[in-house]
Amino acid sequence: MHIYELSGRNVEVTDAMRDYVEEKLTRLDRFSDQITDARVVLTVRDVRDAGRRNRVEVQLNVPGGIVRAEEHHADMYAAIDRASDVLERQLRKFKTRYMKHRQDAPPQPEPGLAEADVDAGLDDVTEFRPEIVRTKRFDVRPMSPEDAITQMEALGHDFYVFRNMDSQGVGVVYRRRDGHYGLIEPS
Numbered sequence: 026m027h028i029y030e031l032s033g034r035n036v037e038v039t040d041a042m043r044d045y046v047e048e049k050l051t052r053l054d055r056f057s058d059q060i061t062d063a064r065v066v067l068t069v070r071d072v073r074d075a076g077r078r079n080r081v082e083v084q085l086n087v088p089g090g091i092v093r094a095e096e097h098h099a100d101m102y103a104a105i106d107r108a109s110d111v112l113e114r115q116l117r118k119f120k121t122r123y124m125k126h127r128q129d130a131p132p133q134p135e136p137g138l139a140e141a142d143v144d145a146g147l148d149d150v151t152e153f154r155p156e157i158v159r160t161k162r163f164d165v166r167p168m169s170p171e172d173a174i175t176q177m178e179a180l181g182h183d184f185y186v187f188r189n190m191d192s193q194g195v196g197v198v199y200r201r202r203d204g205h206y207g208l209i210e211p212s
Contacts, residue, residue, distance in 0.1 A: 029063035034204065036069040036101070045102060049109040053085070053116060061086045066202070067101060072181040075099045081108040085116075092119060165195060170208050173198045 031038055031046055046065055053060065068080040077097040081104040085092040094111035098104035167190040168176070177185035177198055184199040189210065197209040 029065060031065045031067070034066060034068040035071075036067055038067060042067065042101065042105075046105060049105055050083075052109065053112055067105075069101075070181075074181055077181060079104045081105050083108050083112060085112060087116075087119060090119070092116060167193070170196065170198055174206055 029047075029050055031043055033042075046067075050063055050065070063086070064082075064084045066080075066082040068082070070078055070080060072078060076099050078099055079101040080095065080097050081101070082095045083093065092112060092115045094108040094115065096104045096107035096111060098107060165186060165188045167188045169190055170187075173185045173187040173196070176187070177183075177200070184197055186195065186197050188194070189196045192210065194210055199207045199209070201207050
């Protein structure tokens with residue numbers, strides 16, 4: 026992979042980190058040489074749970090979609106490893122679906138996909154179908170959006186559902202990538 030953007034939030038990205046991320050991203054090229062670019066954000070957060078202190082977010086742009094991973098760990102390098110493993114699995118699935126779609130469609134020459142990639146042992150990958158595996162029920166208390174943000178931060182979550190005390194409607198506050206907060210309310 027040749028084109029990627031690496032940035033840090035609340036952390037200085039050292040040359041060692043940059044080299045490590047580049048090594049991990051280059052390893053992903055064997056699964057898809059069609060990755061057009063990547064964006065990596067390393068974040069250090071002040072949270073109660075030390076295992077969620079370091080966050081790595083990676084977004085790979087591929088033809089017809091995006092492959093994304095977000096992982097947390099007490100050690101930044103371990104979080105990078107985890108994100109790399111998740112991306113590797115997702116790229117395998119993406120490539121399997123892509124190949125299946127190609128088999129169903131009329132044959133057309135595809136640049137950038139070598140026959141060696143087709144025979145790379147991807148038959149053992151089963152297609153993943155996401156499903157709801159957990160349902161959570163809780164009381165939605167009336168509060169201001171500012172109080173909801175305080176609750177969200179105290180829990181270490183990225184979003185929080187609440188009942189807006191002014192409008193009595195349900196709202197969601199969330200942490201934006203730029204470090205600010207957002208508010209979602211139905212109209």
